[in-house]
Amino acid sequence: MITDQIAAVRQELLQRPAGLVRHVERVLDEAIPLAALWGADKERVELSVWGHDLFRAKSPTEQLRLAKEVGVEIDEDAKAYPILLHGPIAATVLRERFRLTDEEALMAVRDHTSGLDQMSLLAKILLIADKIEKRKRQGAPELADVRQLARRDLDTAILCWSDWRWATEAREGYRIQASHWRARQHWVEEHHAEIGMPPRATGRAFAAAARREGLAPSRE
Ligand SMILES: [Fe+2]
Numbered sequence: 202m203i204t205d206q207i208a209a210v211r212q213e214l215l216q217r218p219a220g221l222v223r224h225v226e227r228v229l230d231e232a233i234p235l236a237a238l239w240g241a242d243k244e245r246v247e248l249s250v251w252g253h254d255l256f257r258a259k260s261p262t263e264q265l266r267l268a269k270e271v272g273v274e275i276d277e278d279a280k281a282y283p284i285l286l287h288g289p290i291a292a293t294v295l296r297e298r299f300r301l302t303d304e305e306a307l308m309a310v311r312d313h314t315s316g317l318d319q320m321s322l323l324a325k326i327l328l329i330a331d332k333i334e335k336r337k338r339q340g341a342p343e344l345a346d347v348r349q350l351a352r353r354d355l356d357t358a359i360l361c362w363s364d365w366r367w368a369t370e371a372r373e374g375y376r377i378q379a380s381h382w383r384a385r386q387h388w389v390e391e392h393h394a395e396i397g398m399p400p401r402a403t404g405r406a407f408a409a410a411a412r413r414e415g416l417a418p419s420r421e
């Protein structure tokens with residue numbers, strides 16, 4: 202039963218430092234209305250929210266140790282920033298220790314930090330709710346605009362967040378995470394494909410279309 206799983210994962214999270222617990226509660230405040238708005242299953246969203254940061258408070262050394270222990274791959278970015286491992290570690294522990302079998306919820310938890318080129322609705326809601334929660338908006342007012350946008354267009358909101366992250370990384374001199382960059386490139390392409398104009402008509406086709414629409418005098 203998903204309600205039992207939510208209770209167990211929530212109970213585990215409540216053992217974590219108070220600041221982290223408050224963050225997760227604020228993420229839930231964002232995620233539940235987004236779930237209602239976009240027609241996602243509220244309980245599956247809630248489960249992934251309670252689980253996403255189970256290991257967020259661990260030190261970099263602990264992240265690396267835990268990743269090795271549970272068999273999470275450590276790439277070059279994770280070596281530089283071990284905090285990137287907390288999502289994949291949580292997904293593995295939720296699967297193995299908490300017996301979660303909801304693959305979409307597990308993938309949402311795994312990729313909540315940086316996203317992935319293809320994401321389920323559940324994953325998109327968790328990712329954006331995690332980034333726009335109240336405390337984060339206070340630190341970066343631009344995220345309030347991203348939050349507004351998430352109510353109109355979830356994909357574009359994620360792309361805008363990614364642009365904001367890119368600008369922040371460039372300004373602060375942070376390393377750009379390769380997997381996030383790949384995902385971002387995909388989101389950009391998808392965005393432009395969706396808003397792109399149809400192929401340009403030739404002069405003759407354009408004239409014929411204009412006549413059909415009654416916008417140009419017919420030849421007769
Ligand atoms: Fe996180």
Ligand SMILES: [Fe+2]
Nearest residue numbers: 228253254331
């Ligand atoms: Fe989080």
